[in-house]
Every structure is written in C-alpha cells, then in structure tokens.
Amino acid sequence: MENLVIDTAESVTTARLLTPAELGLCVRLFREMRQWSQEQLAEISGLNVRTIQRVEQGLAASLDTRRALAGAFEFEDLDVLNKPFAIPTEEELKAQKAxxxxxxxxxxxxxxxxxxxxxxxxEAHMMDLSEPGFELEREADDAFAGLVDYFREYRDCADLYTESTKFEVYDELQSRIDGLKALGVSLRYAERKMQVKWGADPDAKPMPVSVLYVVAFPLGKEPDQFATPKSGGIRF
Structure with missing residues (x-):
C-alpha cells in the first residue's frame, strides 16, 4: 500500500504541530484512502475502536497514540505525527488522493x-495475488501460507483430478479455511480483468487474463472493498 508523504522539511510556511482537529482529519483521510474501516485501523494500530473514533472526532491524542497511528500507516518515522511540519493545503490533499x-x-x-x-x-484463474490484509500472528500466518500453497498446487494440476477425487481437495481446503477462522482470520476474494504482456518484446500484444485475489482480514471486520495497486507482481 502506498503511503501518503508528509513533508517535514523547512519551508516558507511556518511548521507547527497538528491540532487535534487536523490530526483527526488526516487520520480519516489516510484510513479512507486505504478503504479501511475504523475497526480495521484499530486492529492494525493496536488501538481500540473508541480511541480511533475520538481521534477522528478531533479530540486530544497522546504521543503513544500518534506513534501507533504512524506505524499503522507505515510511516518510516513513527514520531512524524508528533513533530512540526507544514500543513498541506486542501488542493495538495486532493492531489495526493488523485x-x-x-x-x-x-x-x-x-x-x-x-x-x-x-x-x-x-480452476477459473491462471494467476493470483494472495496476501494478508493485516499483520497475522505466526500461527495464522503459517496457516494462510499453507492454504495459498495448497490451492496453487491444485490449480497447476486440477485437470488431472476426476470429479469424484476433487472432493478430497474440497475437504482439505475446507479444513484449512475452518482452521483460519478458529484463529480469528476471515477470507475475502475478488476478481479482476487485466492485460498482460509476455516476454520482453515491447511490441508484444497484451493478453487478457482474469486474476484472483485471496485476502485475509480479521474475523468480523471484513471490508466490502479494498484498494490494490494497478500494477504489481502476479503469482502463477
């Protein structure tokens, strides 16, 4: 996920700390750009939902809360929200959003x-982009990786299965999905049509493909949508 960059350098504009109201506006903007709910931001930041709500309402936030939010939005400097910087204009924020x-x-x-x-x-997709939508605990991370490895292996040789032997695959995948659910992980999928060029020839004709996304989210906090880069690595 791309990060919104905050300029902490000296400028003609007097640098100052964000007011609580400005912090709340920025947090809501960063969250909505990523298609996160308040519950998802709470999960990723390690804060409770009530704290996220208070911050976005423009109420005071502690230094630790600001650091947790900076970490959730993947800023390299966790204290960036505790430091003075030039406040972006509405036009600059719109440009970042665009x-x-x-x-x-x-x-x-x-x-x-x-x-x-x-x-x-x-079976229906020759490519996939599968990844957790939040930081998983080690056991859940291993379980999700195992699920992805299994369905990719099945995809590569699905034509060798008879309709009756496919039930073993269904049962194994079901067991892995249920195991993730027991660990507090829910799965969502999406499908996307893309144009892909094969090889290094710049004149090669793009080929239409359908890509599968399998994404892990906290159980009970699944989004209706998620944003992903228009270009990126694809697994075969």
Whole structure:
C-alpha cells in the first residue's frame, strides 16, 4: 500500500504541530484512502475502536497514540505525527488522493467460506495475488501460507483430478479455511480483468487474463472493498 508523504522539511510556511482537529482529519483521510474501516485501523494500530473514533472526532491524542497511528500507516518515522511540519493545503490533499486513485484500483471483497468455492476459483484463474490484509500472528500466518500453497498446487494440476477425487481437495481446503477462522482470520476474494504482456518484446500484444485475489482480514471486520495497486507482481 502506498503511503501518503508528509513533508517535514523547512519551508516558507511556518511548521507547527497538528491540532487535534487536523490530526483527526488526516487520520480519516489516510484510513479512507486505504478503504479501511475504523475497526480495521484499530486492529492494525493496536488501538481500540473508541480511541480511533475520538481521534477522528478531533479530540486530544497522546504521543503513544500518534506513534501507533504512524506505524499503522507505515510511516518510516513513527514520531512524524508528533513533530512540526507544514500543513498541506486542501488542493495538495486532493492531489495526493488523485495520485492514489490513478495508481490503485478498488475491488469488491466477496466472502470466501467453502473449500469447494476456493477450488472452483483456483480452476477459473491462471494467476493470483494472495496476501494478508493485516499483520497475522505466526500461527495464522503459517496457516494462510499453507492454504495459498495448497490451492496453487491444485490449480497447476486440477485437470488431472476426476470429479469424484476433487472432493478430497474440497475437504482439505475446507479444513484449512475452518482452521483460519478458529484463529480469528476471515477470507475475502475478488476478481479482476487485466492485460498482460509476455516476454520482453515491447511490441508484444497484451493478453487478457482474469486474476484472483485471496485476502485475509480479521474475523468480523471484513471490508466490502479494498484498494490494490494497478500494477504489481502476479503469482502463477
């Protein structure tokens, strides 16, 4: 996810700390640009939802809260929200939002709940982009990686299965999905049509492909949409 850059350098504009109201506006903007709910931001930052709500309402936030929010938005300097900087104008904020929109596409996130459903999706797509939408604990991270490895292996040899032997795959995928749910992880998927060029020939004709996204979210805090870069690595 691309970060919004805050300029902390000296400028003709007098640098100063954000007021609580300005901080609240920035936090809401950063959150909405990423298509996160307040609950998702709370999960990622390690703060509670009530704290996120208070910050976005323009109420005072502690130094630790500001550091947690900077970490959630992946700023390299965790104290950036505690330091003076030039306040961006409304036009600058709109330009940053327009840049983000140009470089990202918003996809509809659909529930992924059964092994058969995932197997059929794997069969229907020759490419995927699968990743956690938040930081997973080690056990859940291993479980998600195992699920992705399994359905990719199945995708590569699905044509070798008979309709009756596919039930074993459905059951195995279901077990892995249920295991993730027990660890507090819910799955969402999205589909996207893309044009892909093969090889290094600049004159090569693009080929239309359908890409599958499988994304892990906190159970009970799944978004209806998520944003992803328009270009990036794809797994075969």
């Amino acid at each position: 840049k983000f929109d140009r470089e990202h596409v918003t996809l509809t996130a659909l529930p992924l709940t059964t092994g058969k459903q995932l197997a059929k999706l794997a």
